[in-house]
Amino acid sequence: MFSYVFMKILEGRPRSYDRRMDKASRGRVGEIKASVVKEVPQDAAVLEIGCGTGELAAMLIGRGAVVDAFDASPAMVEFVRERIAEEGLDTRLTVRHMGVDGMDSLPSSHYDAVVSTLVFSELTADERGYALKYAARVxxxxxxxxxxxxxxxxxxxxxxxxxxxxxxxxxxxYLVSRASTRPIADLAGEVAEAGFHIDKEVRSHGDAFALVKATLPAR
Ligand SMILES: C[S@@+](CC[C@H](N)C(=O)[O-])C[C@H]1O[C@@H](n2cnc3c(N)ncnc32)[C@H](O)[C@@H]1O
Incomplete structure (x- = not known):
């Protein structure tokens, strides 16, 4: 269940990333993405933070979503661009090479949903705070x-x-990738701190994994 640690190594290989992550997690990463998709309304305008290979975006598009995605890894973004071309997704999916620190360039009050899987555990507390502040803005x-x-x-x-x-x-x-991931101490608390109403927090995998669904209150 803690094999998510290896994701920093696998991220360097976008072409095999999804297959290897699914194998390392014994199918759980796929289940997690499916559970996120279920929480997003159909036909939504969605922003995805840290899209990786675009797997979650493709699943959302399967439910009618239009997705703007971004990722800090040039290799991942290149892979998603190839995917858009190969799968004819150009009217449903856009991807930017950008870190969460670029979220201030996104349009305000534009999206029905903001989603992210397995990214916040790679961010610093400051980056998470920034991402949540701008998630509320967009x-x-x-x-x-x-x-x-x-x-x-x-x-x-x-x-x-x-x-x-x-x-x-x-x-x-760390030896291979010079990077690591950190489980988040209070994900729901950080989301609430950014002004969201917490709808639910579902824990799984020995309480070491959380899906947090929250709503931006009407102003
Ligand atoms: C473990 S992967 C998860 C990818 C995808 N969300 C998934 O669930 O398959 C983490 C992703 O977060 C991206 N990432 C890490 N730090 C980031 C940052 N500061 N801003 C944007 N993306 C970031 C990485 O490049 C990588 O693609």
Missing amino acids: LKPGGQLVIADEVVPRKAAARILQRAVRAPMLAAT
Whole structure:
């Protein structure tokens, strides 16, 4: 369940990323994305933060969404551009090479939903705060925010297990990628702090994974 740590290594290989992530997580990453898709209204205008290979965007498009996506990795963005061309998605999907620090360039009150999977655990606390502030800015009033990511379990025993299992994986990952991921201590709390109403927080994978769905209150 803590194999998400390896995602930093797999991210360097967009062509095999989804297949390897699905294998490393024993199918859970696919399930997580499916559960995010279910929370997004059909035919929505969606912003995806850190789209990776565009797998989630493609699933949303399958439900009528139009998706603007961005990612900080040039290799991922290049892969998504190829995907758009190959799959004829140019009227449904746009992708920008951009980090969350570029979110101030996005249009205000424009999107029905903002989504993100397995990205917030790669961000610093400041970056998460910035991303959430601008997620609130770009959503229409009443719009939905859906984030799924690795979090710190609530029970001490599960936290100890998480640390013990992650430590060797983190070391191996850091040696290869010079980067790591951090489970988030209070994802729902950070979302609420940014002015959202929390609709639900669903924990899974031994309490170490959370899907947070929140609504931007009408102003
Ligand atoms: C583990 S991958 C997840 C990709 C995709 N969301 C998924 O679930 O398959 C994390 C992604 O976040 C992107 N990322 C990391 N830091 C970012 C940042 N500051 N701004 C935008 N994207 C970022 C990475 O380039 C990578 O594509």
